[in-house]
Amino acid sequence: MRISSNQRGLSIIEVMVALALSLIITLGLTQIFTSNSQSFRVAEASARIQETGRLATSIVGREIRNSSYWGCLGSDGVRDGRLNSILNDTGFDVGALLRGLDAENNAGAGNSDVLYLGGVNGNSQIKVTFQPSQQAANLQVDDSDSFNLNDILIVTNCSAGDVFQVTNLNTNNEVVVHNSGNVSVGPGNSTQSLSTNYNDDPDGASVFRPRQQRFYLTDNANGVRELVTDGVGISGSGIGNFSTPVAILQDVMDFQFQFGVDSDQDGQVNAWEDPLGLTAAGRTQADNTIAIRLSVLIRSPEDRVTDGAQDYCYPGWLDCVANSALATTANANDTFLYRVYTTTITMRNRI
Template identity: 30%
Template sequence: MTMQSLARQRGLSLIELMIALLLSATLLWGVLQIFDGNRNTMRMQTAFARVQESGRFATDLLVKEIRMADYWGCAPDQDSIENHLDVNDDDYTNSTVQALYDQIGANGIAGVDNTSGASVGGMTVLDGTDVLTLRGSEDACGGVGRMVPSTQAAALHVSAQCQVASGEIVLLTNCQSGELMTITSVQGEGGCSTSGGGNSASASTGTGTGTDTSKKTITHNTGNCNLAGAVDNATKVLQRQYGADARILKPYQRTYFIAASGAAGGNSLYVADTGASPMELVPGIDDLQILYGRDTDGDEVVDGWVAASSNAVQMEQAIAIKVQLVAASDSGVNADDLTVKDLDGVDTTYSDGRLRKVYLSVAKVRNRGRL
């Protein structure tokens, strides 16, 4: 290479450098656009998956609970069930579920339409949403036990696997009658000390069963039970002998509502279960709307869909329940504004960029009318 050719190698000109920078910036911009598009797509897919998961889980849960509401065993009617609880006991009158014990055998469905300033268990319900209360009873043995025949009219035996406990309120039913009472002791597991009822922890061990370990005795004596929160029994004489044809059930009351989430932000579906503090069930639920399908003429066909009523007779006519939920993503994903018309015909527009989906379902109350 000659000295003359070396002298001509003076580097890039300003124009060449600017063109190179422009090409590099264009290429980098394209890469960033692809990255941002992929990130937004991933966020949208994650949000959509979360909305589907929350909406489907909440819907399936409520539908299942609605179908099983108002189940009180096979007792013929409310009048056939005798309430042995002491209605003057402070643990009875102060109970947040007193309405449950007062309405055993009837009025298994209640609700509040378009709440305003309402609270459940100390939690503020989101204004404009509905509240659904379902009452009924479920197997006290959890599916692993049953009633055992007895040769004594006053003795109640359950299989050894049945995990009932002293202080629990149970509903004992067959297809002739029912008994609502507090268990005061369980054989081998102790119980509450009572005055005037002749019942104690020691008295329960081995009573009526001898050495038969396949079953255990439960008692329901009267007297002042010393277990915290336990309701005393005012009476203990049962209407008849209960054996293998009977079911031992545990009454429940569950109230579902929408409130601000305690951890994730946004709103959540909550449940207050049988006197317990509210528990967050499903995050990302912005609205709950309920309509009740009433059968007003007894032909087992819904005659009209109405909002919740404080009239117990009208609520007892509800044979189906329509549920509308609005599920939302955890955070904004630049989603378009969404206007939702609820079951009352009211429009609500969401414009915070979160992804939302509306879920609508209808459930038959299986324990009312024919299936």
């Protein structure tokens, strides 16, 4: 069979056209792949940021709502402490355990704020069954096994409250002892007498574990910024000292809040103010606070998500639309994705 001379191969023009068409198709497929890959990165980063923002506002918001809880004593709190005022060798003020709210402005990583929340742990409520007298050094309860020697505890009814340290336990008779004098660890009790006779309240009295929890930002060993929490120890060798910080969430880049201050005690916020700190004025401000406005800045875990520096408005209560100068721009070479999450939480035990 003979092959026609015009079917011996492809001309150079045909090859070039084929290559050009192949190149166009390849570039198109590459563009589609790149676009889909970038869309996936943005979607994944956005989902991760949204989850971190939701958890941060949810976890801190729940603690704010539950703070300043002192049993049926209500928002007045436990004002009559029986502990020695300063814990030996640490300088820790045990009066801080009796406070529902404190704050430090710009004291955390990246000039973020630090939030202190206090109260009693409602899950630890143990009923007082008998108190021999106001001057007695012991309380009979319905479950002394819940406590340990040297624990710092709070006893309250609906009209009074005392904080004391356990100096002995009689678990056979369900008795908690709070003698004055030296203890092996902790501040000890300045007196064994309590401020009232807790048999007198018809609604009864309860013993709780106090708690003070702190939320703030720090940079870990890998240089990643984290939202962490720790708390003041009330038992064992850690009494009066902040515990080892526990990381809650990574890539929380900023943590700011304002106090909703009810200056005339009418149950309404009169002004939103930055916290004044751990000073007399700051503690008066915190005592008059009934709500907290919280704003967190969340960054994506991975970079190369955006094409360049991103503008965002932080904290979230700023009006960056009316005043564009308030907006923040990330570093020019920053290709992380940022989102701002802001919420307002009422301290329900103060209203």
